[in-house]
Amino acid sequence: MICGCFILILSRFRQAVTIPVMVQPDTPRNSSLVPRPSVFEEAEACLRAPDPDTKLQLTREVSAAWRAGALSCEFGSEAVGLSEPGRPARPELVAPRDLPARSTASEVGRAALIHSICHIEFNAINLAWDAVYRFRDLPEAYYTDWIKVAREEAYHFSLLRAHLRHLGYDYGDFPAHNGLWEMCLQTAHDPLVRMALVPRVLEARGLDVTPGIMYKLEQSEDANAVDLLRIIQRDEVGHVAIGTRWFRYLCEQRSLAPEATFRELFNQYMPGGGRGPLDRASRLQAGFTEAELDYIEGAG
Numbered sequence: 001m002i003c004g005c006f007i008l009i010l011s012r013f014r015q016a017v018t019i020p021v022m023v024q025p026d027t028p029r030n031s032s033l034v035p036r037p038s039v040f041e042e043a044e045a046c047l048r049a050p051d052p053d054t055k056l057q058l059t060r061e062v063s064a065a066w067r068a069g070a071l072s073c074e075f076g077s078e079a080v081g082l083s084e085p086g087r088p089a090r091p092e093l094v095a096p097r098d099l100p101a102r103s104t105a106s107e108v109g110r111a112a113l114i115h116s117i118c119h120i121e122f123n124a125i126n127l128a129w130d131a132v133y134r135f136r137d138l139p140e141a142y143y144t145d146w147i148k149v150a151r152e153e154a155y156h157f158s159l160l161r162a163h164l165r166h167l168g169y170d171y172g173d174f175p176a177h178n179g180l181w182e183m184c185l186q187t188a189h190d191p192l193v194r195m196a197l198v199p200r201v202l203e204a205r206g207l208d209v210t211p212g213i214m215y216k217l218e219q220s221e222d223a224n225a226v227d228l229l230r231i232i233q234r235d236e237v238g239h240v241a242i243g244t245r246w247f248r249y250l251c252e253q254r255s256l257a258p259e260a261t262f263r264e265l266f267n268q269y270m271p272g273g274g275r276g277p278l279d280r281a282s283r284l285q286a287g288f289t290e291a292e293l294d295y296i297e298g299a300g
């Protein structure tokens with residue numbers, strides 16, 4: 001809920017400052033009478049925050065400020081590329097092949113599985129803020145969409161972390177890999193490539209595998225985790241749909257054919273092709289065409 005007047009606490013990890021921002025509910029978004037903080041600076045603060053609780057709090061505050069019209073899209077300079085986002089010292093990051101395989105029949109195996117999804121959600125918060133911070137001069141609706149994604153990823157992370165704590169563990173207790181952020185860097189040069197590869201390949205892959213994970217957890221009688229994954233799956237369809245929306249927008253701006261462009265990018269960045277069966281129903285809901293799905297299934 002957005003209050004008419006609130007204090008926007010910009011608790012930066014580098015400098016603890018509190019800046020009161022008076023927000024009038026009927027302030028026009030483009031009013032030049034009152035200088036507003038830049039959404040890009042706020043996104044950068046969220047991205048750089050290493051402590052998970054600080055990142056979640058900033059994400060909620062910046063999202064509320066955006067919805068209240070208290071942030072500006074104006075920018076004086078281009079984004080400075082971040083090679084590393086803010087993240088805590090743990091989990092230890094290792095190569096995917098060095099992650100131990102564990103059965104979900106054991107409690108520690110289930111905790112490791114929840115931890116791996118929790119880590120994906122933590123990265124997804126950074127990826128959403130990076131999509132805001134890095135790509136400027138896009139329509140306001142683009143920022144509204146990606147700030148919504150950041151808010152929902154923060155919610156997913158908080159749900160899974162609470163469940164992990166309930167199981168007797170915490171975020172950071174298991175090693176993890178850095179694949180999501182690496183794709184973020186590979187696609188940092190172009191929002192069209194980012195929209196194709198991050199939401200429409202990596203997040204879409206989550207749509208395929210989540211039902212199988214839910215089944216495993218159901219067999220292990222972890223009903224709570226199944227409920228959380230159901231919420232996450234619903235929201236993730238929306239995130240992939242947002243990727244589809246902006247991928248198509250950018251194709252249209254550049255007079256590119258979306259299906260052919262997606263195929264080219266998929267080939268270029270995912271030489272291994274698709275891995276495993278697709279959840280076609282969820283992907284169609286998220287805006288994929290049948291032809292795109294046939295192509296992904298046939299690739300690799």
Ligand SMILES: [Fe+2]
Nearest residue numbers: 121124153156
């Ligand atoms: Fe998520």
Ligand SMILES: [Fe+2]
Nearest residue numbers: 124203236239
């Ligand atoms: Fe997502």
